[in-house]
Amino acid sequence: MIWLNWRQFRLQALVAAIALALIAVYLLYLGGDIRDGYDAYRSRCGDPGDCAQARSQFQSAYQNTLLFLAAGLGLIPVVIGVFWGAPLVARELETGTHRLVWNQSVARHRWLLGRMAFVGLVAMVLTGLASLLLTWAASPYDEVTGDRFGTVEFGARDIAPIGHAVLAFTLGTVIGLLVRRTLPAMAVTGVVFLVLQFAVPNLVRPHLMPSEKATLPMTAETINRARNLGSITGAPAIGGLEVPGSPDAWISDVSPMRTADGRTLGETTFNACLNTPPKTGARGTFGDAAVCLSKLDLHVDVQYQPSDRYWAFQSGETALYVALSGVLIAFGLRRVRRA
Structure with a gap:
């Protein structure tokens, strides 16, 4: 055989x-x-x-x-x-x-x-x-x-x-x-x-495996470490984030940017920071836009699988x-x- x-x-x-x-x-x-x-x-x-x-x-x-x-x-x-x-x-x-x-x-x-x-x-x-x-x-x-x-x-x-x-x-x-x-x-x-x-x-x-959940504050550093900011629809979206303590985590769901009271950030405010932010000379991937958004006390809710899984x-x-x-x-x- x-x-x-x-x-x-x-x-x-x-x-x-x-x-x-x-x-x-x-x-x-x-x-x-x-x-x-x-x-x-x-x-x-x-x-x-x-x-x-x-x-x-x-x-x-x-x-x-x-x-x-x-x-x-x-x-x-x-x-x-x-x-x-x-x-x-x-x-x-x-x-x-x-x-x-x-x-x-x-x-x-x-x-x-x-x-x-x-x-x-x-x-x-x-x-x-x-x-x-x-x-x-x-x-x-x-x-x-x-x-x-x-x-x-x-x-x-x-x-x-x-x-x-x-x-x-x-x-x-x-x-x-x-x-x-x-x-x-x-x-x-x-x-x-x-x-x-x-x-x-x-x-x-x-x-x-069941997902973990976390809330990520949108600091300038966090935004600059993301891979993309905004969407073709103008929604306050951010993608390619990292979960603190688990940088290789699989993020399966990301909410829109939300204000401190849990409401979705308005598109007008978001686009103003994205397209015409105040000039601060900030460096990084998104520079002045990241600084502008960080001052609004924003956060996103994510579902993720930790990297150790x-x-x-x-x-x-x-x-x-x-x-x-x-x-x-x-x-x-x-x-x-x-x-």
């Missing part, structure tokens, strides 16, 4: 090895470049004003590249499910070659487990190594930006991609077993897993994907006896 699996899978394994080597070369280069940029950022981080500007420049230099790479890594499980999982059994059933094995001494469930274990292990190793390389390359950037909980970034760091790969491969295999045609199975696998990749981060992940979320989501894979494997083993 092992030799047969290798013979059938060796071309895909070779392509995967070449792709991983190319990914490794680029990420090793990128990781070195990011570390050089990080050293330059630290050398300019003298006072809060300079530090905020240096951080913004460091972030903008690598943000798009790392976001693109994280999205690309998120597609690796899709490719595994579509091109490795879906044809694994569907092609055998479609061409009738499964009868050759089933007429031998190998039981159907052992045949299916053997095929899935061999290819599934390669899928886990490939995805895990790619994730390890990207996590290493992006670690200085993640330290500065504190965005490890980002929707795209979270699924491309550490162990979560391994769970994604396991589920994608298992899903593709079981769909192939049900559909029994290679091309339809590949199409269905791609669509279903892409839906899962959208649904889990947005609908499931925020509820894996990061690994709990990584483990929880990975366990969820592995558990779903286990259910699919059990279903597939039951189904193959009647195929």
